[in-house]
Amino acid sequence: MGSDPRKRQKKLEKRAAKRKEKKHAVVREQSGGLPERLTAASKFPVLHCWIPDSLADQGIGWVVLSREAPQGRVAVATFLVDRYCLGVKNVQVEFMGRPSYDEKYTRRMRHEVPSRLAPPAEARKLLEEAVAYAHDLGLPPHPDYPKAMLLFGDVKAADSDAVFEFGKDGKPFFVAGPHDTPERSRSILAILTNTVGSGRFEYLIPLGDPGVRLVGLDEEEGFDELEDFSDDEA
DSSP: OOOOHHHHHHHHHHHHHHHHHHHHHHHHHHHSOHHHHHHHHTTSOEEEEEEETHHHHTSEEEEEEEEEETTTEEEEEEEEEETTTTEEEEEEEEEEEHHHHIIIIIHIIIIISOEEEOOHHHHHHHHHHHHHHHHHTTOOOOTTHHHHGGGGTTOOGGGOOOOOOOSBTTBOEEEOOTTOOHHHHHHHHHHHHHHTOTTSSEEEOOTTOTTSOOSSOOTTOOOOOOOOGGGSOO
16 A cells, blocks of 8 residues: 555655754854854754863863754854862864864864763763853853853753762862963952961962962972863864
């Protein structure tokens, strides 16, 4: 027996509707503002979700989420997570072609920045809990954090049973990065003193700021600069 023409017609209409929605999503991704573009991109399949090994042994690292849109476009959100103290310290969002994405992210995350592929729900849980931890210390996330989180779409942190630890040895540990000015470092220390109390947190400041003391940094040692994707070309 031949197939039912009505069922075939419904299938064709359903496929046409999906193609139409994808086309509209591409138009929104290309022409809207950042929140609109990220919301549109969140409808596309997840391409990669990486959590770096450095989060476990250094307390800081880039979490990367990407989604692949039609016409060879990729939406990428990267979050610099400091699980020792600051939560989400930096955020970058990019829209790029697949070749550029593979060169800038895929190659690095596989060969230069030891990382593991993780379920998006686990990454979202990590980010939300890191922000909550820092919030309790009086420290807000990067201002672009809410926008970048739109790329997760309907991914729910509650779908992950991963467990994360924050702080170091049971207390906050602020490590000033290469882009943290002395003024910013002093501000963070003042906030921690107010919210946690003097002597109840640790910190590490690069040499050169006489206004703060050093903890755990030998005067003969340098200060390793964290790799920052934002300095690279698209």
